[in-house]
Structure formats: structure tokens, C-alpha cells
Amino acid sequence: MKKLIAGNWKMNMNREDAIKLAFSLVSFASESPKIDDKCDILLCPPFTYISQVKEICKDSVISVGAQDCSFHENGAYTGEISANMLYDIGCNYVIIGHSERRQYHGETDDIVLNKVCAARQEGLISIVCIGETKEERDKKKHEDIIISQLAASIPDGMNSQNIVIAYEPVWAIGTGKTASPDDVFDMHKLIRSELKSRFSDGSDIRILYGGSMKPDNAKQLLSIENVDGGLIGGASLKADQFTSIIQKA
Ligand code: 13P
Secondary structure, eight states: OOEEEEEEOTTOOOHHHHHHHHHHHHHHHHTSTTHHHHEEEEEEOOHHHHHHHHHHHTTSSEEEEESOOOSSOSSSOTTOOOHHHHHHTTOOEEEESOHHHHHHSOOOHHHHHHHHHHHHHTTOEEEEEEOOOHHHHHTTOHHHHHHHHHHHHSOTTOOTTTEEEEEOOGGGTTSSOOOOHHHHHHHHHHHHHHHHHHSTTGGGSOEEEESSOOHHHHHHHHTSTTOOEEEESGGGSSHHHHHHHHHHO
16 A cells, blocks of 8 residues: 655644745655655645645645644634635645544544544545553553544544544654554554454555654554554654655655
8 A cells, every 4th residue: 555654743833944844845755756656745734834835735746734623614613623624725634633632622532533524524534543542551451442442533434535544652652652563563453453344445544653753763664564654743844854754655
């Protein structure tokens, strides 16, 4: 399966840095012939920079997405951004249910499911994040957590064209600690088997790994069976690091 390398910029960058980074990545992509035969590239900037980054990427193979959306279609929801607004400014993807949103904004599986439905309605591809905390892993509950998050946050009837799963162990995010290759293998295998048992094209749904993926561990992580790409935080903010990960993919 073609890999997807996605940069989640989170709440980082200013306008000038966002523009510079986008230009660097576009020139990298244009100098890398047929790169899109081997790998899809996605940038998810903060809402305020999406339009500008999209404009810079418009003639390139790089896609642009958002980090969240509302589950409401429109209306009196101060501060919210709808899936239709994202579609309207050229987004193809939206990250939903990142652990930082689950943790700091109280997003439940049910909210995540409703957001995925809203994104699907607008033709956006949802990247749904799942992952266990350190405490859950220590108590050996990680497999149960993943199974229940998958069951409760993914609506029925999804397919490989409108959903991507990102396995992001919470304890590996921004900590410099990655899950061991054996753990990644086991968790991705489990996710694959759940997807296959629920969706007719479950074997084609991409499963990304996220959590301290860097140039020096990307090759190993991306070569594990059922790892179909990466969702990258810190290393996506530096052009040299992000392009190095893309090259490994
Ligand atoms: P880091 O790559 O900074 O660990 O972040 C991973 C992540 O949360 C991507 O969504």
C-alpha cells in the first residue's frame, strides 16, 4: 500500500514560518520525480494558515488538511469550524480525535464518531486517532482500549477512501519515546484484524503510526507490517526532518 506521511503542526508556527516551511516542502516535492507514486504527503497546519498553505501547495502533490472539525453542520457554535468550511478552502483530510483533543477538550468516542460523520458528509477523509495511555499499557489494558476506541469512534459503512486510522500511543507523543517495533507490530496487527472484521475493504484502510517518529527511527517503523505511514508532530515542523521521513517512506 502507498504510504501516507502526514504532518500535524499542532498549535505551532507563525505566518512567516508556515509559509517558509510550505515553500520548502513544495520545492522538495517538485524536485523528487514521481514521489507521489510512492508516497502521499499531507500537511495539517493550524486553521489560520490552511488557506495560505493550500495556495502554496496548489500545483504540487502535497495535500492539505485540518486538525479538527465541528460535528455541527453550521449555526450558532462560536469558535467552531465546520467540515464544509474545510472542504470549501480545499482541505482533503481532517484529523479527528487526537489524544490532545480527547485529553484537553473532553472529546469522547461518541463526539469523535459524530465528527467523522460530519467529515464524511463533506467528502473529507478522516484520520481518526486512537491510542492508550501509559497507565493503561502498564495495566495491560492497551488492547482492550484500542478495540473499544475503534468500535465506538468509527461509524459503520466507512471504507478505505474516507477513513485512515492513526495509532498513537499517548505516552509516545512528544516524549521522544517510541513504541518498540514489536509493540507497533502487535498493535497494528490487532487494528488490521478489527478493521477486516468490520469493513469489507478493511485490509486497504491505512493505519498510520504516530508518536516521536523522527528521521532516525522512521525507516524501521515504516517497514513494519501494517504500518502504512506516519502522523508526525515535532519532526514535521522542520523541512529537513520531514523530508527525510518522506524519503524513508
Ligand atoms: P510527535 O511526533 O511530536 O511525538 O507527535 C505525534 C503526534 O501527536 C502526531 O499527531
